[in-house]
Amino acid sequence: MSYRAPVSDIVFTLRHVVGLDRELERGTFGDLGADLVEAILTEAGRFATEEIAPLNRIGDEVGAILADGKVTMPPGWKEAYARWTKAGWASLTGPAAFGGQDLPTSLSVATLEMWNSGSMAYGIGPTLTLGAVEAIHAHASPQLKDIFLGKLVSGEWMGTMNLTEPQAGSDLALLRTRAEPRGDGSYLIRGTKIFITYGEHDFTDNIVHLVLARLTDAPPGTRGLSLFLVPKFLVQPDGSLGPRNDVWCRSLEHKLGIHASPTCVMAFGDNEGAVGWLVGEPNRGLNCMFTMMNNARLCVGIQGVAIAERAYQTALAYARERRQGRLPGMPAEDAVAIIAHPDIRRSLMTMKALTQAARAICYETALAADLARHAREAGEREAAQARANLLTPVAKAFSTDIGVEVASIGIQVHGGMGYVEETGAAQHLRDARIAPIYEGTNGIQAIDLVVRKLPLEGGRAIGAYIADMRRIVEAVARIDDPAFGATGGRLAAAVDALERAGIWLAATMPTDPDAALAGATPYLRLFGIAAGGIALARGALAARALASEAPAGSVALARFFAENIAPEAPALAEIVIGGAPSVQAAEMALAS
């Protein structure tokens, strides 16, 4: 089953649900207008649909292949990447001084959704390059920028992030890779990094690795980490490629999914030492990583949306075509399309509602990040940054959790055919399953939300967000349209639950952090459900106002979410508030 980019859903969400239109009208993004936004998204949709989506299956079947230290991408992939960069898609958000188009992150995230729907294994490569661009632009010396940034922005070269080591995944304090100064401003890097996405491939002539390592005299822990730029090929003063650097892909992981994304074990300096240059200040490597972390996490969140969208489309098409069961009065030899059955409808509506909710949360986060850079007033920029910080773990974890959930429902809608690889539904689940893990596991996201994000601005960030949610609840109540059913009441209860649980967490964290942390994951889910339900209601209100311009069924979808998913919210608040003692008493139960 092929994918067709849902451009009208995407445009509607961006412009009317999360409010890009208002910013365009205010001139926040200069002379960028709605017409150009739509034109860009339409063209991206065409590229994703026609050029990337057809690569997904062969990417899964053939995968990336390592031989003699070189990784070959699946048939057709290299050519597609060349067309993609030639069309300018790599440089959407890149800085103008280095050839980028400097467009908003919200627009870029919407295109990223479509690349990832086309193929998650494809989408993750450019995502990492965006991160490298961001880190280098923010922290590298002018010389390094001159040499590397233009080619990374254009996509002529790609970038990687090298954090994880066998003993250090979520816990970067345990990193051991070493960097030794050579006296000429460069360093020799030695160490092994694992799980390096696109660590080696044949898309580009050069690959720019950003590597966390310890200077010789660095203190232990995360305060002793520095960031280094280590290119695959050293670059001559004239910009041409010089000698091969001592950084090698030793093996590829055999993974559940995203087979075409080469996940490399990278050996730095096994021989003469890998030459690298410091990015940013010594021992401040983690700070440089933090610069790009929000954006990288959001980009993984959008992968959850992307795979959910594709799984939904696949299941919907099957449900319209597969005929099983009869309506009263039909002859025994006849059958209806299974979409006629209420249980299948529930499945499809759940898929669509979760997907659309996660999409809105991700775009909302992206727009907040844009406003943090582009808003006129400093106060507005600060508030927007706080909101982006607050929402990022939700965008990452809720979206990737529902990506797995929706992909699994998609298999179920197919019945036995869903379990057969040829159908493609199973690949969606296999691919989706990485997104809750990488770029900070969803458990880490939940802890980040509770420990660092709830206290932002002394609680004003979450307070302002809840106040915004309440305005939507009130607007739903005010219009008093029977088509909304119980939407208003259900969402009011969800927002109350979110507030209640947040207050409890904030009060508990200082005195009993383990009790608060025991509730982190259900709290993040609660946050996602409340935020998603509100976003869909905002969409329904906008659709009602816009009438013909809006996707049909926005009200029905918002109502479905409110009446069938949002009721979980008060239960989750009870779990957050009341669940900790038995989590803490786990020792005995797990011992047996």
Place this chain on the structure above:
Amino acid sequence: MSYRAPVSDIVFTLRHVVGLDRELERGTFGDLGADLVEAILTEAGRFATEEIAPLNRIGDEVGAILADGKVTMPPGWKEAYARWTKAGWASLTGPAAFGGQDLPTSLSVATLEMWNSGSMAYGIGPTLTLGAVEAIHAHASPQLKDIFLGKLVSGEWMGTMNLTEPQAGSDLALLRTRAEPRGDGSYLIRGTKIFITYGEHDFTDNIVHLVLARLTDAPPGTRGLSLFLVPKFLVQPDGSLGPRNDVWCRSLEHKLGIHASPTCVMAFGDNEGAVGWLVGEPNRGLNCMFTMMNNARLCVGIQGVAIAERAYQTALAYARERRQGRLPGMPAEDAVAIIAHPDIRRSLMTMKALTQAARAICYETALAADLARHAREAGEREAAQARANLLTPVAKAFSTDIGVEVASIGIQVHGGMGYVEETGAAQHLRDARIAPIYEGTNGIQAIDLVVRKLPLEGGRAIGAYIADMRRIVEAVARIDDPAFGATGGRLAAAVDALERAGIWLAATMPTDPDAALAGATPYLRLFGIAAGGIALARGALAARALASEAPAGSVALARFFAENIAPEAPALAEIVIGGAPSVQAAEMALAS
């Protein structure tokens, strides 16, 4: 990571949670005693741990292979099956007249759990043979029984169930396979069956296919289906194998998981016609299938428990070993096992609680089936049959849903290592994903629960079950032990929710069946949560009474379930009761 059969959990659940001990004491199973039960389960645990579990990985990697119409099982599998049958494991429940040991289903289901934990791809083969034994024993002629039953009971031959055709999965009315009488009491069968589990393999010299087909003059729909026995090799009067029958495996499905289980496209009668014999009355084939359907569904339910158990063990072992993060005051180079982190504890407790709950529901269903056959009083037998019928869709669907859920959490606990196939966690998810689909999709189970099971005995079956649940709630309240925390209140709310939703469904079904059916899936989940929470509480009460004999942590586990999972129950009742209108309004939202 290897598997160690949790024999003490299994024995405790069987004897004390679902109440086998009471029946043993009453002599319901003749002179079968607790000591023999324990000895059998201990020995089965040893076999599963030592002989089957090590086959799981190679089974996944090599899979079943088709060449020249013959299927070869993975290395070591055939030999293990031979040892398994030699040890008598195939014949546990078989009728004594045909060499079986006629032991209770509840005991057999507990062993089946262990075979499936060892390897789901292994466990499903014997499961189907058990079904064939049951159908033949109940419906076949004495001649057919004499020829086939003994060898199926011993496991010398295996059996299959041939229902699905490309156009007919959940909807058997659409079956087209034909049966033409040859005039000598046999029939020629022609048609293609798909998704035939263990349709061809090298475990046994002969394979006995049970095939649903239409007699030449049969009416359309399900009332025109008859059941036929079609052996791979015809059998000579002396019991030796005769000519090869015209039934062939044409291809194997390329599946997401259970790679070692050969899922065959079976061609019946492509050449001279496949010779078969009628089992039961003409046009009553579906009735013959119903005989074994409860048991087959329960056996698939136990697969969910089995895979959840193994995934839990894998994750627990990893969480004890993997070190990331520090407690306050630890040096930066040091790290604690991740099981110390509250979020990981929540994950592991969720895995264990769901697994143990589903196990109890499955065993409870099995014991009800046993009492339906063996109880002294006719009234008790009828009530037990009604309970087995009521619980079967819950045992099948809830258990297989949590199988997928627990396997997915298991991957997450492993972080990046969970996504790498070598770890084994990913295989559990791939294997688990079939169980919600085959033997009646979980959607079909939910519909069965609402349409056929709630009205059983005019509602008395569900009423009696809820009354039993309330007795546990009251017992928890009565002991008033602070270690139970909020268990009593949470479970009372869950049981109330189950009752409320059931009353609404029963009232709605006759007038607005689509509205009731829209709530079927959340209702089944609600049923599973309420029943599972009650079962764990029953276990906690029993453990408290037995003290040293019981697995440690039963109270902690029951409390965790009540406080962290049971709060979903009232939300699910709201979804059942209030969710239908927006499911029914789905058309518009899905159209876009």
